[in-house]
Amino acid sequence: MLSIESLNQFYGQSHTLWDLNMQVPEGKCTCLMGRNGVGKTTLLQCIMGLLPVESGAIHYQGENILSLSAEKRAPVGIGYVPQGRQIFPLLTVEENLRIGLPARGDGLRQIPDFIYELFPVLKEMLHRRGGDLSGGQQQQLAIGRALVVNPKLLILDEPTEGIQPNVVAEIGDIIRQLNEEIGLTVLLVEQKLPFARKVADNFCILDRGRQVATGDMDELNDELVKKYLTV
Template sequence: MLIVENLDAGYGEAQILFGIDLTIGEGEVVTLLGRNGMGKTTTIRAIMGLIPPKAGRISVAGRDLTGAAPFKIAQAGIGLVPEGRQIFPTLSVEENLIATAASRFGKARWDIGRIYDFFPRLKERRANRGNQLSGGEQQMLAIGRALMTNPKLIILDEATEGLAPIIRQEIWSCLTALKAEGESILVIDKNVDALAKFADRHVVLEKGRIVWRGSSDELRSDSAVKDRFLHF
């Protein structure tokens, strides 16, 4: 589904990523972990074409998209739930969802009715503007907006940042349900224990380099990794 090979990237003369290798298979949930400032969001920005790679290769479903424009990468089937949600504040919930609707890969799995079934709260608030929603509702809308592109892969950058614990649990339940639907997911978040309950594999970054990778069972049992690289 997604293959990132030997990726170097950064901002101007500053190199942030060094030789990143990352793969996500169909229906697989992979996490990108690490403390703040270690290169997680930069990795996402490079995958999405928001910053150009200095070296390496990025491909989606066998198609080489290294250096492609962001809209080309979105068209290839990557849906992004960005850090900070970034929904359209003056559009209604329904307008936010319709704005990104697309069906590029045969019959659409996700349409507005299915999004409302998945997130009943969005249906209740469908006429409200984006800036009238709570943080949790905005995150649900951001996920729904990404799903409306009918992506092959959905990426979530800081999936539950700034949300109350009860809302975080709703988001984890949502992602678990999406996995059961067969969605491929790459997720960044600081809640390692919650991620370990449903993710297939984990990748840990430290200063722009991958320093550990493994399964949820391996992550749970390796306290040294959590203490050294994931202590927030």
């Protein structure tokens, strides 16, 4: 569904992603892994068109989307939950959700009901300010906002970061539900190993801007974990 080929990215003079390859198969949940600072968020921002790319290709359903501006990437069917959630604290829950609407390809101007079915708490808190929600509720809001564009591919950057342990499992359940029941393809950045093992089908590990390992989740062995994931 999503295929990254020989991607190179620079921040000014600093070469950050190196000939990077990654496959995100349709219908699966793929976990992008690696220690802090290896380039995971940078790669996601390149996919979303938020950062310029030096060379390489990003194919989404067979089309090279590199020439599309950032505003044109959500309408092709990619939803994005950025690291740190980045909801608007002073806007209401409803206003935060509405922000995604113009990016829909079909002109729909109403928030789809399935989002409230998935996250009943958002419906209860529709008129509360985003900043007044708990961390877990804010994460649901950020996921809900990404779903407003009716994506086929959902990209989440560390959705459990800074979330209370009892809510982490809930977010895992939501991601599995989106993947297995609603049929979304998922690309997830996650550093918590048990969570990644539980939620994802396959993995792709980055180290210093390079892809160093990839495979089915049950092939993620202790050696790889020790070499590339533990601090």
